[in-house]
Amino acid sequence: MATLVTDVAAIEEEEDVVRQSRLKGFLGNYFLRRLFRAFLTIFFVSTLTFFLVRLLPGSPVDVYINQQIQQYGYTYEEASNQARSLFSIDVEQPLLLQYLDYLKNLVRGDMGMSITAPGTSVASIIESRIGWTIFSVGTALIISFVLGSFIGMLMAYWRGGKFDGFMSTFGAITGSIPDYQLALLFIVIFGVRMGLFPYTQMRGALSSGQQVEFSFAFVQDALYHAIMPILVYVFVSIGGWMLLMKSTTIQALEEDFVTAARARGIPEWRILVFYVGRNAILPLFTTLTVSIGFVVGGSLLVEPIFQYQGIGARLFESIQQRDYSTLQGIFLMITVSVVAANLIADLLYSRLDPRIRSKG
Secondary structure, eight states: OOHHHHHHHHHHHHHHHHHHHHHHHHOOHHHHHHHHHHHHHHHHHHHHHHHHEEEEESSSHHHHHHHHHHHHHOOOOHHHHHHHOOOOOOHHHHHHHHHHHHHHHHHOOOOOBBBSSTTOHHHHHHHHHHHHHHHHHHHHHHHHHHHHHHHHHHHHTTTTTTHHHHHHHHHHHHHHHOOHHHHHHIIIIIIIIOOSOOOOTTSSSOOOOOOOSSHHHHHHHHHHHHHHHHHHHHHHHHHHHHHHHHHHHHHTSHHHHHHHHTTTOOOHHHHIIIIIHHHEEEEEEHHHHHHHTTTTTTTTTTTHHHOOOOHHHHHHHHHHHTTTHHHHHHHHHHHHHHHHHOOOHHHHHHHHTTTTOOOO
């Protein structure tokens, strides 16, 4: 009997050791730790968004019922029945049960139905708008990153000169102007005063009658309508890339390998591009990866000004019209994109610098 008890105790002790080793293995895995933190962040922000939306006066169903009564003359009962058939939100349920239903729908990939567009799912609204925002803001991000990195490298190489002083002032000024103010200035100065572009004809994402297709006419028309938002995004962001690249380039110029390269008689342009530039731009890729996550939410105020039909304009409309379902879906998408970008940046940097993975 004593031997049996001893064997059971030994088995239990061995199982505890195995569980502890698995836990240590999970906590010691850098990728799993970051992935777990990303899921926690998305869950926390989704929960916070859900409850913050419901702290606003009135519920999505109440807003919809009032719109149907005022605009179409429905009775309260008719509007209420229609709202219940359209929305998966039951305002009579306790808030905790509503939250559990919300989580169940998210697990199934259902973000609900739009309030301002009855019968239209939030997912379809996001799908129809997100491409235009990615096109405009993403194009601007690539242009500002490439130009900013190149100009910043030249600023560092010619630091203290007129070019450095002018571009530093330019970057500081453009970087301090809010994007919506710069958009208004573009319209007033270049559109109204100088008449350089027909801003009224450039509204929307495409011209009337232009089909979405893979053709030169489609790309040309899309660029025509997106050029002003793209210019605004480039102007407000290029200064940051220039100053950041200048800082990293100055640090790279002081490294020993630059002195050794000059001593070997390597041309200055080759040193600047292949030795200094390649090492200086490396830290910028992490910032670029994080910036990609903010592409989705970076157009909230610029798109409504230019009447550009991207996700930012739809988010602005949802705030005005209190379309809570669409707000939750767009904020969830923004959260996922930002968290995913940060996760990729962490993993990328951990590959570039293995010491990051070894830190607790």
